[in-house]
Amino acid sequence: MDDFVCKTPPKTVEQWIQQEETPEHCPPCLLQPLGDMYVGVLEEAGAQPQIDTLQREWKSDSILTKARALDKIKDEVGEPIKKQLIALDCAAQSFRRTET
Secondary structure (H helix, E strand, C coil): CCCCCCCCCCCCHHHHHCCCCCCCCCHHHHHHHHHHHHHHHHHHHCCHHHHHHHHHHCCCCCHHHHHHHHHHHHHHCCHHHHHHHHHHHHHHHHCCCCCC
8 A cells, every 4th residue: 555646635435435336436335445444554553442433333334324434533543544544545436446
């Protein structure tokens, strides 16, 4: 992930998750992997309160609830962690599935 360069600023996860799905781009499909990557960054940072929040909100059936939790966490952490999380958002939002 260190070599990934975000070409356009990402939307909030809530805005992104509400985009129309296409064969190449499925925001709801990428929400779980994005959440897992958030947990990895938060674990490295020792941000247990945010991990607890994420785990609690992840029990919801609502993808909007989950997306809002990810956005809220970015507001709660320090700038270095926030930058990492925004880079994850950008990577997820830039991802396009291709047929092989």
